[in-house]
Amino acid sequence: MTAARMGKTERAAWGFVAPSLIAIAVFFVLPVISALLLSLTDFDIYALADLSNMRFVGLQNYERLLGNPLFWGAMRNTMWFSVLGVPLTIGASLLAAVILNARTVKWRPLWRVMFFAPYVTTLVATAVLWNYMLHTRYGVINWMITSLGLPAVDWLGSPSTSIPAILMFVVWKIFGYNMLIFLAVLQTVPDDLYEAARIDGAGPWARFQHVTLPAIGPTLLLVSIISVAGFFQLFAEPYVMTQGGPSQSTVTVLYFMYEEGFKWWNLGSASAVAFILFLCIFVVTLLQLAVSRRLGGDHT
Known part of the structure; x- marks a missing residue:
């Protein structure tokens, strides 16, 4: 291929990708840079009215956040959601996938639709429905509990049960996608791999451990990264179901950022929260990749 033709092909390729690159620059790169600059200012409702009221404060927003016990409470709640929710979600979705992959299961298409349906339903509508299901006096879950002779549980009204209650809803809502x-x-x-394992005398657990897990290793890593990022960004569920209560036991980092930005109009502080959250997700993702490489290296 001549140099002139190669140059023409290259220009054509850039022409095809240019609209996507422009869209990424306008709707992602520029907003991220703007938010980073905003986090270094005291931009608030007064600056919205007059930009001359905005001051450059450097890292003061970050220092103030790191000294704010409410922020650390939100971080602790987010960690609880992630530590409990990620294994539950992955475990439920993997178990459902293994069961539905078996050819002996009847009505497999119907089960797949039923498990995936919650993921595509409106979050607010299903969250309101779960609020009624978890109601202390009239909810169907407490009705089943009391029918066994056990006391009713104030699922959304107690700090000790509010996170598990929301986790039940979140796992039910999203596990179908991972499945x-x-x-x-x-x-x-x-x-043939499963058949060879059966001939060698491997039972169901041995086949899962030595055939299934190595085959789905990269996918398991992908799902774990997506799940961690999703739970770190949990917002709509506690906002609809508990409004961060009771006693701020369900305030997540993203919920805290929302209140900073749109309740108290501290947009500079809210931008700082966003970048701290990004840093946390980035560090956890790097740890997941490192652990995956180590386990993969040990396996080989």
């Missing part, structure tokens, strides 16, 4: 990802990769595993 489809696992199901897709499970269907690519050759049946």
